[in-house]
Amino acid sequence: MLGLLLARAGIETLVLEKHGDFLRDFRGDTVHPSTLDVMHELGLLQEFLQLPHQQVHELRGRIGDTEFTLADFSRTPTQCHFIALMPQWHFLNFLAERGARLPKFQLLMNARVTGLAQDGGGIRGVEAQTEQGPLHVTAELVIGADGRHSTVRAAAGLPVEDLGSPIDVLWFRLPRHASDPGQTGGYFNTGRIVVTLNRGDFWQCAFVIRKGQLDTLRARGLEAFRAEVGRIVPLFGDRVGELCSWDEIKLLTVTVDRLRKWWRPGLLCIGDAAHAMSPVGGVGINLAIQDAVAAANILAPALLEGRLEAAHLEAVQRRRSFPTWVTQAMQVFLQNRVINRVLGVDRALTVPWPLQLLNRWPRLRRIPARLIGVGVRPEHVRTPVVAT
Numbered sequence: 001m002l003g004l005l006l007a008r009a010g011i012e013t014l015v016l017e018k019h020g021d022f023l024r025d026f027r028g029d030t031v032h033p034s035t036l037d038v039m040h041e042l043g044l045l046q047e048f049l050q051l052p053h054q055q056v057h058e059l060r061g062r063i064g065d066t067e068f069t070l071a072d073f074s075r076t077p078t079q080c081h082f083i084a085l086m087p088q089w090h091f092l093n094f095l096a097e098r099g100a101r102l103p104k105f106q107l108l109m110n111a112r113v114t115g116l117a118q119d120g121g122g123i124r125g126v127e128a129q130t131e132q133g134p135l136h137v138t139a140e141l142v143i144g145a146d147g148r149h150s151t152v153r154a155a156a157g158l159p160v161e162d163l164g165s166p167i168d169v170l171w172f173r174l175p176r177h178a179s180d181p182g183q184t185g186g187y188f189n190t191g192r193i194v195v196t197l198n199r200g201d202f203w204q205c206a207f208v209i210r211k212g213q214l215d216t217l218r219a220r221g222l223e224a225f226r227a228e229v230g231r232i233v234p235l236f237g238d239r240v241g242e243l244c245s246w247d248e249i250k251l252l253t254v255t256v257d258r259l260r261k262w263w264r265p266g267l268l269c270i271g272d273a274a275h276a277m278s279p280v281g282g283v284g285i286n287l288a289i290q291d292a293v294a295a296a297n298i299l300a301p302a303l304l305e306g307r308l309e310a311a312h313l314e315a316v317q318r319r320r321s322f323p324t325w326v327t328q329a330m331q332v333f334l335q336n337r338v339i340n341r342v343l344g345v346d347r348a349l350t351v352p353w354p355l356q357l358l359n360r361w362p363r364l365r366r367i368p369a370r371l372i373g374v375g376v377r378p379e380h381v382r383t384p385v386v387a388t
Contacts, residue, residue: 016111140308301384
């Protein structure tokens with residue numbers, strides 16, 4: 001996204017992608033209303049929504065035998081009043097194809113960054129390994145957007161603050177039948193949490209566990225795991241047998257951290273490379289997109305005029321630190337004070353009073369919808385347009 005925005009503004013941009021395609025299993029794949037607003041501001045929304053996706057207008061849940069609606073996106077102050085569930089490879093391919101139409105945009109696949117080129121304390125480019133051999137790239141600015149296991153931030157020696165997480169997540173898929181309900185939601189009961197995402201012809205499922213509990217679950221056996229899924233989500237009782245192997249159940253090790261300093265002269269980290277997010281709320285990719293928009297708004301004028309300074313990089317961090325802190329604070333609170341407690345309960349749960357209020361006064365559902373769908377300090381595209 002940042003490469004697209006900068007190239008659109010007339011800045012020569014090279015994006016290095018270590019894989020040969022975007023066919024990764026990103027699992028959550030949520031595109032929130034704030035990101036759909038960015039696509040609208042780029043004039044790409046209608047094209048984007050032609051890609052296969054499901055629309056989530058409400059987030060629902062079930063605690064014990066009681067159903068509730070957590071968030072209603074119908075009143076969010078955005079172009080689209082829904083979350084789009086879309087395989088992230090479609091999203092990335094879409095951005096890559098639109099970028100390829102710009103004369104200043106270049107995407108190099110199978111290019112794995114191995115280190116940084118440094119000069120006098122500043123970053124002057126990157127070293128990469130490609131199919132053709134080693135590659136040295138000289139650049140006025142390097143952007144580290146390579147995720148929570150960032151090679152760039154490690155090579156830059158940027159200190160990381162670990163906020164901790166008591167949970168991990170097991171991801172798996174189960175078939176979706178035509179008669180199934182359509183909503184995306186979560187199930188909470190007797191020490192277990194299962195989140196189900198409607199992906200059209202299948203359910204993407206997240207089984208939340210305490211950190212380090214996977215070996216215990218595996219020791220109990222796959223049949224016991226399947227039975228537990230069927231108990232928590234009765235809808236799946238007739239299909240949990242489709243889980244034939246532990247190989248179909250993938251562990252997501254949850255990490256919540258952030259850099260104390262996102263930059264060095266000539267280098268800036270954004271997205272998970274700057275702040276790894278919990279899967280709570282599914283907001284990680286959308287926060288990263290907001291970082292990209294803010295970075296483009298602040299950096300493009302300076303890059304175009306050849307006056308980029310450390311102050312501009314610091315301004316990006318200053319702009320995006322507050323929404324990062326607030327979002328992570330909410331995630332850590334929910335992980336530690338809500339989710340971890342639920343995972344320790346061995347009896348049927350009752351609906352807590354805040355959720356009872358959401359059922360009693362539906363207008364209150366707009367508050368979590370705003371926090372999840374729009375977030376804190378949403379960004380808007382303000383970069384100049386030199387090429388479209």
